[in-house]
Amino acid sequence: MGREEWSSTLGFILASIGSAVGIGNIWRFPYIVGANGGGAFLIPYLISVLLFGLPLMVLEFAIGRSTGKSVVSAFQSLGQRFSVAGLAIVVIVSLILSYYLVITSWVLAYALFFALNRPVDFGAFTGSYLPLIFFLLSGLAVFLTVRSGVREGIEKVARYLIPALVVILLFLVAFSLTEPGALEGARFYLLPDYSRLADPGVWTAAFGQAFFSLSVGMGVMLTYGSYLKRGDLFRSASIIVVADMLIAILAGLMIFPLVFTAGVDPAAGVNLAFVTLPSVFVEMQFGMVLGALFFLMLFAAALTSAVSMLEVPVATLMDSYGYPRKRATLLIFAAVMLLGFPSALSYTALKLEIFGTPFLDLSDYVFGTIGLIVAGLILSIVGGWYMDRTRIYAEIGGCRWQQRVYTVLIRYCVPIILLITLLGSFFQVTG
Ligand code: PHE
Secondary structure (H helix, E strand, C coil): CCCCCCCCHHHHHHHHHHHHCCHHHHHHHHHHHHHCCHHHHHHHHHHHHHHHHHHHHHHHHHHHHHHCCCHHHHHHCCCHHHHHHHHHHHHHHHHHHHHHHHHHHHHHHHHHHHHCCCCCCHHHHHHCCHHHHHHHHHHHHHHHHHHCCHHHHHHHHHHHHHHHHHHHHHHHHHHHHCCCCHHHHHHHHHCCCHHHHHCHHHHHHHHHHHHHHHCCCCCHHHHHHCCCCCCCHHHHHHHHHHHHHHHHHHHHHHHHHHHHHHCCCCCCCHHHHHHHHHHHHHHCCCHHHHHHHHHHHHHHHHHHHHHHHHHHHHHHHHHHHCCCHHHHHHHHHHHHHHHHHHHHHCCCCCCCEECCEEHHHHHHHHHHHHHHHHHHHHHHHHHHHHCCHHHHHHHHCCCHHHHHHHHHHHHHHHHHHHHHHHHHHHHHHHC
């Protein structure tokens, strides 16, 4: 049997947008902007996306398409020691998925509570054992999607959910901007404070956010590229990147006007999505409907991202160990649920903590921040320095000088930026 394939370039682009657009866009991006100099943050963000995120995405697509394999097998063609590097990436993605699913499950629960007109208190909800049921449910949704295959599962789900997400988002933005606090909210969100650009922490925050939001450096785009036969990679990647940025910026334009209209603290972190916004919805006219729509949209975004993460280890089992898709999916699903269990339990009455930090927050730091950068480093170094350049360029196309610029970006700029971000992340904890 030949390798699975997307049904069209559009299907591939939608699935990739599905991977990129996630919790990182709708919830994380807005509060990071708010906390890092508002509109001024868009400058380092734009630079990181265009100079580092986009080239890395194109590289991943090119490796995937030229080898027709997922990470481990693609690396293995370079020699056995490289397959260990590939395996490290696969493990990191699986670990990120294990806690990403926990947050996805909270989103699902909130969507349901609002739809049923029964909003809950965050502490009361997470303190119960209800989150475990939702953890299982969202895991199942991801499992069933990936199990159905590239075209019938991943692509189909993205084809429905991404347009739906955009429609809901546009509706919510339009609604928010007519609220009385719209101007004040937009000002908090976008008014540039250029003095913040002198703070290196703002820059590393932008780099980290760009890599996370674009799903690059983790073999996800590589795997998706391996199911693609034709089409201009640079063009596809540009569309995905622009869509990802637009959706992130729009998300802030819906959130902050609501927060300022309600006159509550524009909190950052977990509180913004699960405490502040729900409290705003509860007080508003039509708040239940708006809340249900918001969390439904967030769930669509999270689901398609989680699906892309699960596909990485599943494709590895299929490519490197010859497992059939269904068995591979079941095995990895079970492993990820087990791995995620401590995170799922960390806010429950059991309070699973290490040195006073909930396991979930710890996973977010160790896997989602540090692990993500390490994976990106491995990918850019192996891809930039060891892969056959002529083969990669044959996939990407472009003229001589473009290829030269591209080589410099991938070989030098991306790894250096990732190293700096890694150092910055260590300081973030100690400082
Ligand atoms: N890009 C996704 C988001 O913004 C998260 C993600 C990271 C997805 C890594 C796949 C791989 O939420």
